[in-house]
Amino acid sequence: MAGLTVATGVVVLVLTGLSYAGQRRLLGEEAAPVTIRVIGHQWWWEVQYEDPQPSRGFTTANEIHVPVGVPVQVKLESTDVIHSFWVPSLMGKQDLIPGRPSAIRFTAERPGVYRGQCAEFCGMQHAKMGLLVIAEEQADFARWRDGQVAPRPEPASDEARAGEAAFVAAPCSMCHQVRGTAAAGRNGPELTHVGSRRTLAAGTLPTSRGNLAAWIVDPHGIKPGVNMPLVKLDSDQLNSISAYLAGLK
Amino acid sequence: MSDGASATGDLRDTSLDGPTLNVRLSRVWGTPRGLLGALTTVDHKIIGRRYIVTAFLFLFLGGITALVMRLQLAQPESGLVGPDTYNQLFTMHGSTMMFLFGVPIGEAMAVYLVPLMVGTRNIAFPRLNAFSYWVYLSGGLFLWISFLLNIGPDVGWFAYVPLSGPEYSPGKRADVWAQMITFTELSGLAVAIEIIVTVLKQRAPGMTLDRVPLFVWALFVNSFIIIFALPAVMIASTFLILDRLVGTHLFNPAEGGDALLYQHLFWFFGHPEVYIIFLPGTAFVSAIIPTFARREIFGYLALVLSLIATGFLSFGLWVHHMFVTGLPQLGAAFFTASSMLIAIPNGLQIFCWIATLWDGRPVWRTPLLFVAGFFFIFVAGGLSGIMLASVPIDTQVHDTYFVVAHFHYVLIGGNVFPLLGAIYYWFPKFTGRLLSERLGRWNFWLAFIGFNVAFFPMHISGLMGMPRRVYTYGPEMGWGDLQLLSTAGALLLFASFVLFVWNVAASLRRGDVAGPNPWNAGTLEWATASPPPPHNFNRIPLVTHREPLWAERGGLPVVTGLSVSHRELMVSSVAEAEPQLRETSPAPSIWPLVAAIAVGATFIGSIFTPYAVLWGALPVAAALTGWFWPKAMPEDEE
Ligand code: HEM
Ligand SMILES: [Cu+2]
Numbered sequence: 048m049a050g051l052t053v054a055t056g057v058v059v060l061v062l063t064g065l066s067y068a069g070q071r072r073l074l075g076e077e078a079a080p081v082t083i084r085v086i087g088h089q090w091w092w093e094v095q096y097e098d099p100q101p102s103r104g105f106t107t108a109n110e111i112h113v114p115v116g117v118p119v120q121v122k123l124e125s126t127d128v129i130h131s132f133w134v135p136s137l138m139g140k141q142d143l144i145p146g147r148p149s150a151i152r153f154t155a156e157r158p159g160v161y162r163g164q165c166a167e168f169c170g171m172q173h174a175k176m177g178l179l180v181i182a183e184e185q186a187d188f189a190r191w192r193d194g195q196v197a198p199r200p201e202p203a204s205d206e207a208r209a210g211e212a213a214f215v216a217a218p219c220s221m222c223h224q225v226r227g228t229a230a231a232g233r234n235g236p237e238l239t240h241v242g243s244r245r246t247l248a249a250g251t252l253p254t255s256r257g258n259l260a261a262w263i264v265d266p267h268g269i270k271p272g273v274n275m276p277l278v279k280l281d282s283d284q285l286n287s288i289s290a291y292l293a294g295l296k
Numbered sequence: 297m298s299d300g301a302s303a304t305g306d307l308r309d310t311s312l313d314g315p316t317l318n319v320r321l322s323r324v325w326g327t328p329r330g331l332l333g334a335l336t337t338v339d340h341k342i343i344g345r346r347y348i349v350t351a352f353l354f355l356f357l358g359g360i361t362a363l364v365m366r367l368q369l370a371q372p373e374s375g376l377v378g379p380d381t382y383n384q385l386f387t388m389h390g391s392t393m394m395f396l397f398g399v400p401i402g403e404a405m406a407v408y409l410v411p412l413m414v415g416t417r418n419i420a421f422p423r424l425n426a427f428s429y430w431v432y433l434s435g436g437l438f439l440w441i442s443f444l445l446n447i448g449p450d451v452g453w454f455a456y457v458p459l460s461g462p463e464y465s466p467g468k469r470a471d472v473w474a475q476m477i478t479f480t481e482l483s484g485l486a487v488a489i490e491i492i493v494t495v496l497k498q499r500a501p502g503m504t505l506d507r508v509p510l511f512v513w514a515l516f517v518n519s520f521i522i523i524f525a526l527p528a529v530m531i532a533s534t535f536l537i538l539d540r541l542v543g544t545h546l547f548n549p550a551e552g553g554d555a556l557l558y559q560h561l562f563w564f565f566g567h568p569e570v571y572i573i574f575l576p577g578t579a580f581v582s583a584i585i586p587t588f589a590r591r592e593i594f595g596y597l598a599l600v601l602s603l604i605a606t607g608f609l610s611f612g613l614w615v616h617h618m619f620v621t622g623l624p625q626l627g628a629a630f631f632t633a634s635s636m637l638i639a640i641p642n643g644l645q646i647f648c649w650i651a652t653l654w655d656g657r658p659v660w661r662t663p664l665l666f667v668a669g670f671f672f673i674f675v676a677g678g679l680s681g682i683m684l685a686s687v688p689i690d691t692q693v694h695d696t697y698f699v700v701a702h703f704h705y706v707l708i709g710g711n712v713f714p715l716l717g718a719i720y721y722w723f724p725k726f727t728g729r730l731l732s733e734r735l736g737r738w739n740f741w742l743a744f745i746g747f748n749v750a751f752f753p754m755h756i757s758g759l760m761g762m763p764r765r766v767y768t769y770g771p772e773m774g775w776g777d778l779q780l781l782s783t784a785g786a787l788l789l790f791a792s793f794v795l796f797v798w799n800v801a802a803s804l805r806r807g808d809v810a811g812p813n814p815w816n817a818g819t820l821e822w823a824t825a826s827p828p829p830p831h832n833f834n835r836i837p838l839v840t841h842r843e844p845l846w847a848e849r850g851g852l853p854v855v856t857g858l859s860v861s862h863r864e865l866m867v868s869s870v871a872e873a874e875p876q877l878r879e880t881s882p883a884p885s886i887w888p889l890v891a892a893i894a895v896g897a898t899f900i901g902s903i904f905t906p907y908a909v910l911w912g913a914l915p916v917a918a919a920l921t922g923w924f925w926p927k928a929m930p931e932d933e934e
């Protein structure tokens with residue numbers, strides 16, 4: 048009996064020890080070369096790249112780029128309810144709890160596009176709160192980063208110019224920011240380079256001019272309950288705004 | 297106890313015999329006919345039967361919500377229900393299964409069976425028992441009527457703040473959830489107290505602690521877990537209500553509150569909750585196995601000790617639900633160890649049961665088949681549970697379908713399978729007729745296959761990255777085939793329940809007549825008629841052995857001296873069950889129902905205005921005054 052008790056004790060201790068070692072590696076707190084702040088919102092992800100030089104920091108949404116082979120520190124925060132950050136092929140989950148910042152770190156070993164998903168029920172559209180992590184070679188990452196730091200590209204056509212004007216004039220600009228224009232809202236995802244992102248509405252639709260128009264016309268049909276209202280636009284405005292946003296590479 | 301008529305001159309069971317005694321006692325203990333009788337009864341068997349039927353009704357309703365969810369998930373981007381409905385469905389499913397089925401079903405079976413098994417005439421505090429049933433029923437109806445009025449809760453069965461708080465859940469939905477908890481809370485605590493007192497003070501003479509049936513032990517330990525666990529969730533739900541209705545900021549981080557506090561409070565209850573659901577399962581198994589193995593249970597003491605150990609350990613695990621909330625790491629490792637440790641008493645129990653079967657001559661009737669199904673499913677669920685206890689594994693599969701699979705293996709394996717076995721086993725006692733054995737076998741195989749087809753693939757869906765609580769998923773995720781398979785399994789499982797209901801309905805009318813002891817079992821409930829008379833036993837049995845009916849083949853010895861002219865039962869000592877007192881047991885009364893209505897109206901009113909608590913206090917006080925109005929009754933006697 049005593050032998051059995053000791054043996055069980057040892058097995059439990061060894062398993063716990065192994066488990067603890069794994070957990071240290073996952074959640075360790077040393078500084079990492081790339082630091083990203085991810086802020087959860089119902090139902091999308093705000094992504095802020097930090098940089099020692101403040102002018103080199105920038106904000107984007109729902110899509111995270113990382114260089115391969117480099118440890119990445121993700122600081123997690125939430126401003127509304129609890130969400131959970133989870134990219135199954137890269138790391139376990141970590142909750143985003145309002146009032147309690149936390150962090151997780153990971154290293155992507157191979158280039159690729161990894162799908163992530165909110166893993167804590169956060170209300171109506173918890174199901175459609177996805178994100179993408181794109182791991183790329185160092186040079187590609189640096190290029191992408193430079194592109195994101197820059198303000199929005201100048202509209203290239205008359206249609207796009209009309210789109211920008213309409214966008215800034217419409218309620219869109221109260222919620223969305225496009226750096227380089229007067230649109231500076233912060234209630235919705237930053238759209239400065241929305242045309243360069245692969246998906247719209249937190250992984251719900253692939254980005255294309257057509258899908259942009261579909262989203263603007265009927266956000267609640269695509270993602271019922273979403274926090275973006277339907278804004279009345281005439282068809283010219285709709286066309287030009289979609290062309291404009293699609294061009295924000 | 298003295299023999300012969302006492303000085304007060306009332307008639308004792310010593311001076312009557314046979315049918316006359318039975319008729320006299322039935323009259324004294326009986327419930328009047330008609331509506332008034334139904335509303336005033338305090339008979340633990342009538343209330344227990346209601347409890348069981350009601351809990352099954354909620355199991356069925358919960359099953360229907362599950363079926364709708366499964367149909368929705370059968371294929372990607374299905375439009376059967378939208379997110380709003382889906383979120384209500386899984387919240388209703390989880391809350392119904394955990395609070396309106398899981399906790400009450402164990403207590404329901406206990407209310408019916410424990411007094412019979414310990415050889416007494418009624419449960420302790422019979423009016424409280426009636427009250428607790430009415431409160432439970434109103435809580436359940438309140439939740440389901442709200443759902444039908446489209447104010448069903450939609451924040452998940454653990455209703456995390458801030459999502460369930462005033463800012464992110466305007467409207468009444470989260471209030472409905474929180475208040476439903478208060479109802480089940482109250483009734484659950486009341487029953488737990490009744491069981492504890494019945495077990496400690498009303499055991500038949502000679503039933504020393506080491507002769508108490510394991511069924512009774514399990515539900516006794518369970519009652520303690522209930523008493524210690526439920527207050528934590530009551531605090532959580534009450535604080536939530538206060539935040540929502542009175543404007544406190546207990547959980548609001550912006551005002552210095554703490555969202556994580558809610559999770560600690562909830563899971564301090566929520567993990568023991570799993571054992572509150574599982575221990576009744578072990579109770580059923582421990583009763584069924586000896587009867588069909590035709591041998592006494594192996595390792596009685598070990599089983600009792602592991603029940604108690606499970607009870608204690610169950611309070612040291614709650615943090616394993618919170619591994620991904622960013623807790624201190626060493627602290628989390630402690631909970632890894634304790635989560636692994638609880639596998640030990642559970643494993644020990646399983647070995648004792650298997651040893652009993654091994655060494656016996658098992659008779660494979662339907663109840664035992666369900667027990668075998670329980671072994672298989674529960675052990676599989678236990679294995680995935682040990683995997684979840686590890687923090688690195690858990691951070692991957694937490695909140696995925698892997699967890700959904702795991703907890704259904706534990707809950708359905710640990711509770712529903714033994715429960716179905718238990719109904720096959722005790723149905724003849726409840727009704728006087730046996731369930732059909734042929735349908736029973738179909739029922740078992742359909743349930744067993746359906747269950748595994750439904751839930752095994754969910755492990756894989758989870759490992760493939762499917763989160764729980766999603767109302768739909770894209771075709772590109774590649775989960776469609778497995779999800780379709782799960783739905784097919786759920787349909788089979790549902791069919792098995794329909795078959796079960798059919799079997800019950802048909803057997804009630806045409807089943808074989810059972811007689812007092814159709815299975816030739818050893819415990820006291822089989823010593824009396826099926827269904828038992830209102831007073832349970834003509835004379836209180838004298839217990840000489842752990843399986844009294846096996847030890848005393850020639851008829852049980854009895855003790856005499858209880859009154860037959862008013863409701864009287866015997867109070868005995870805690871450890872040795874020595875007779876101590878003759879005590880009067882309350883007669884039927886309408887006050888428990890009135891009190892339950894007053895309390896229910898107060899609870900429901902309070903989600904509309906806090907002042908309801910004030911106004912409601914008046915009718916509640918009036919009802920309680922009526923209830924406790926002193927009556928002339930004979931003093932308790934030595
Ligand atoms: C009758 C067969 C059953 C089926 C087909 C079934 C199916 C399901 C499914 C598909 C979910 C996941 C919903 C989601 O995350 O989107 C679920 C959740 C759940 N089930 Fe069941 N279930 C059944 C029986 C039970 C039983 C008997 C219990 C408890 C005793 C139970 C307790 C739960 C709980 C607690 C949840 C979590 C709800 C939440 O996330 O808030 N289920 N069930
Ligand atoms: Cu979320």
Ligand SMILES: [Cu+2]
Pocket residue numbers: 130131165166167168169170172173174176
């Ligand atoms: Cu979510």
